[in-house]
Every structure is written in C-alpha cells, then in structure tokens.
Amino acid sequence: GQNIDQPTEMTATEGAIVQINCTYQTSGFNGLFWYQQHAGEAPTFLSYNVLDGLEEKGRFSSFLSRSKGYSYLLLKELQMKDSASYLCAVRDSNYQLIWGAGTKLIIKP
Amino acid sequence: SQTIHQWPATLVQPVGSPLSLECTVEGTSNPNLYWYRQAAGRGLQLLFYSVGIGQISSEVPQNLSASRPQDRQFILSSKKLLLSDSGFYLCAWSLERVYGYTFGSGTRLTVV
Numbered sequence: 001g002q003n004i005d006q007p008t009e010m011t012a013t014e015g016a017i018v019q020i021n022c023t024y025q026t027s028g029f030n031g032l033f034w035y036q037q038h039a040g041e042a043p044t045f046l047s048y049n050v051l052d053g054l055e056e057k058g059r060f061s062s063f064l065s066r067s068k069g070y071s072y073l074l075l076k077e078l079q080m081k082d083s084a085s086y087l088c089a090v091r092d093s094n095y096q097l098i099w100g101a102g103t104k105l106i107i108k109p
Numbered sequence: 110s111q112t113i114h115q116w117p118a119t120l121v122q123p124v125g126s127p128l129s130l131e132c133t134v135e136g137t138s139n140p141n142l143y144w145y146r147q148a149a150g151r152g153l154q155l156l157f158y159s160v161g162i163g164q165i166s167s168e169v170p171q172n173l174s175a176s177r178p179q180d181r182q183f184i185l186s187s188k189k190l191l192l193s194d195s196g197f198y199l200c201a202w203s204l205e206r207v208y209g210y211t212f213g214s215g216t217r218l219t220v221v
Contacts (some may be wrong), residue, residue: 004152033209042199042212043153087153097210099152 004100028093115213118156128187132200
C-alpha cells in the first residue's frame with residue numbers, strides 16, 4: 001500500500017528553527033508537496049520538490065531524497081503565525097496526490 | 110488570476126437529509142477538479158475528481174456523488190446523509206495533472 005508518515009505534533013519556540021520530517025512509500029514518484037493548514041482553513045501551497053536537494057523560499061526550505069523516500073520542511077525564525085498543521089503529499093505514478101495526516105506545529109513564546 | 114469559490118462555509122444537517130455543496134473556479138479553462146474530505150486528525154481523503162464536463166471518477170465508495178454540469182462547476186451531493194459524513198470538505202483545482210492543487214475555503218459539515 002501507499003503510505004506517508006509524518007510526526008503527529010511538534011512544539012517549538014518563537015525565533016527558533018524546526019524540522020518536520022516526512023517519509024513515504026508510494027507507487028512511483030512524481031513530486032512531493034508541502035502545504036500549510038491553519039486550524040479551520042484550507043491548505044495553502046508551500047513548496048514542491050521533484051529532484052533531490054534543497055529548495056529554499058524565504059524562511060521555509062524543503063529537502064528531498066528520493067532514494068531514501070524522505071523529505072523535510074525546515075522553518076527558520078519561527079513566528080507565532082507559523083502555528084499550523086503542515087501536510088506532506090506525494091504524487092504517485094498515476095499523478096494522484098497521496099496525503100500524510102499532517103504535523104501540528106505549536107509555537108510557544 | 111484564478112480563484113476558487115466554495116460554499117457554504119458551515120452546514121449542520123440532520124441524518125437522512127440531502128446535501129449539495131458547490132464549487133466554482135474562475136480565471137481558467139478545463140481545470141481538473143477535486144473533492145476531498147478531511148476528518149479530524151487524519152489526512153485528506155480524495156472523494157471524487159473530474160478532468161472534464163460530465164467526467165467523474167470516484168475514489169471511495171460511499172453515499173456521496175459528484176457532478177460537473179459546467180466546465181468550472183463541481184457539485185458534491187448526497188440523497189441521505191449519515192453521521193459518518195461529518196467532516197471538512199474541500200474542493201480543489203489544478204491545471205493539468207502535473208501541477209499542484211489550489212483549495213477552496215472548505216465546508217464544515219456536521220450531521221446531527
């Protein structure tokens with residue numbers, strides 16, 4: 001079966017750095033997405049990786065290792081507004097998105 | 110620019126009542142459209158997707174159905190709601206299958 005694993009919940013301090021990991025086992029691979037979802041709202045696109053390596057976008061970076069079936073989302077200089085769930089999704093060989101259950105990130109002052 | 114509209118934002122319905130959720134996309138043509146359900150603490154579950162008018166693919170057997178009467182309109186329906194239909198319903202669109210998804214604002218459905 002297809003599976004996306006990410007931690008259920010993480011806690012970090014304002015101003016610090018946090019890394020959210022995602023491991024996947026899917027039928028084929030055609031890209032990995034990270035989405036941010038604030039409570040009660042729709043997910044919004046953060047990043048997309050299809051090749052190995054690091055993609056940096058402001059305070060957020062996303063890393064991919066296809067050989068390891070692994071990605072992480074790195075958030076720097078954490079702000080209180082970063083408190084949200086972060087969803088990892090992998091596009092399989094049929095171009096369907098397989099979603100992880102999300103990681104709830106709690107930021108403390 | 111492209112926008113996606115989904116309504117209503119919240120809905121409380123009794124068991125056995127019908128359901129109709131609507132989603133429309135503006136600013137693009139022939140989008141791929143999706144209906145997802147998100148249960149608390151769980152990942153997004155794909156319910157239906159459509160690559161064109163009248164073309165609906167169902168991913169999960171359930172008492173829900175979907176229709177696409179117009180290019181940019183996607184409707185989720187049920188004839189008789191069950192308690193288990195409660196959840197957060199999200200409509201999304203993408204341009205071609207190779208691009209990411211943009212989500213509507215979601216509908217919080219509570220079946221009582």
